[in-house]
Amino acid sequence: MNRIDHLFKNKPHRVLSVYFTAGYPHLTDTVPVIKTLSDQGADMIEIGVPFSDPVADGPVIQHSDTVALKNGMTLKKLIGQLKGIRQTTGVPLLLMSYLNPVLRYGMEAFCRDIATQEIDGVIIPDLPPEEYIKEYKMLFTTHNLKNIFLVTPQTPGERIHFLDREGEGFLYVVSSRSTTGMKNAFSKEQTSYFRHLREMNLTNKLLAGFGISNRKTFDQACRYLNGAIVGSAYIKALEQEDDPVRGTRKFIHSIEGKNISG
């Protein structure tokens, strides 16, 4: 069974997925960050492939992309760094990349090489589901990779059902009309959108993303959905601590309220 499915089977509530940009703050931080996140209790990890023109991202992730690219991070290097990652962690790992770097690498080679490192899935925000189904779904299935679809507050009901039908792993619930970034709390409009999704009784598990930044927003999302994804807030936390291990530990604690271990 794919690790993502396995995770939701064992832990259907309060799943915490953490996004970070590979090669940030330093080129060689990728693996230590994954290890620390996993040790500190992150349930799933999204590894961002930095891109020169990340249109769906707000200022924090844009900045981390710029730094990572300056550090020399590339998709090729990242896949090299991930060699042997399964000796380090058993949590589901997703790669999040814009489409252009993946196409340059070659979609087939990409799927083959990340599957070899036992990556569980990908999120490609600018690859439309229709295009994916037509061009790449077979390839992903062959490699036991999940491609995660997004739903947004603007997605029409009919399309939500389509995405749920075709979706794999989970549905990424974009919390608000915005690029990635941080919010202190969700509005009534957002929580009723979460509730509405829950009441649709979809097949896929639902994780909220975009705007989850603290315990309050995490709790708000978890009240209605299966968990949430934190990105910008974690990258901010890494920025503010010299030691990524300490920064990560403090951060996970602040979101989940877990006891600090180790």
Next chain:
Amino acid sequence: MNTTSLKVPQEGYYGEFGGAYIPEMLYPNTRELQERYLTILESAGFRKELSSLLKDYAGRPTPLYHAARLSEYYHTNIYLKREDLTHTGAHKINNALGQILLARKLGKKRIIAETGAGQHGVATATVCARMGMQCTVYMGALDVVRQHPNVERMKLLGAEVVPVEQGNRTLKDAVNEALRDWISHPGETYYLIGSVVGPHPYPDLVARLQSVISEELMWQMKEKTGHAEPDTIIACVGGGSNAAGIFYHYLDKPAVRLIAVEAGGKGVDTGETAATIALGLTGILHGSKTYVIQDEDGQITEPYSVSAGLDYPGIGPLLSHLFREKRVEFYTANDEEALRAARFLARHEGIIPALESAHALALLDKMTFPPDRHIVINLSGRGDKDLETILNRDEK
């Protein structure tokens, strides 16, 4: 060569190029446009209103001018399609007027746009003022400096100009920010894109709105020479809208040679260039599959050109297709060649061209045409905005 498929996209694709590679957040916006743009564009009411605005407000038809001294110098017959004489001074107004009517039909209240040279920003600010709509223009911070007169014009017209500090602070970065704004304001906001780029249906929408240029050229050529078809048409290419517009009605007339000129910057091999066809590989930029200047890891290369309107690492999917189908020939002109052509036109014809258009003119120094030929150059805009750049270069 299948001539109908040359200009009409099939399900959003021109051959292998085009599509709508957008994040899910933009799905409803683009879907709405895809479903409605053709019906609206072809409706009698829309056509009537647009043609009246093009005539009485924008000053169309623009003249086809036989440039006598240029013709004498280059020993051939050179005509300039005078888009520089439109209201606001560039072809961009053709597109802005069409899209603002479309936006109004869709019930949108707020308009956003990107701009490089500032001409599309000015055109958008102008039509927003005319329609009483709120207008925000994203412009790379470098372009804010080098095209300053246009920034002042936009402000006077009531638009908010947002300088973009990311990347090289030029056109590509402005498009990124405009897309982010659109993601954050779906529903009420219309993205009035300035060239034949972006997700489907923008490339087709903008090409159709700019096709008025070649529609006029057909009867103007006939009037002047007895033939609707010139031998050669030359246009500069940033995203490709003035080229698409002047090529459009000739795409299925293979006897007409079509030439596009890209910005070579400091030279195609210097790394400081915006010559997309010369250097690009197929990729995804701003929602469409097209030629893109990028490195081996798929990162978009920061482009360079003295001309802000051509300083873009991509090109519209229609133009990529026309290149692939060998219907349009592509050449480059460097900064210095364009600057020289701009000065030459000023001295010999009393017309100061935009530096963008000067790239098309620069081709005359690189190519010879027999004396009995009729060559049309799209003079896409006027050069008032570039005076400072041209004068600064003079001193060196």
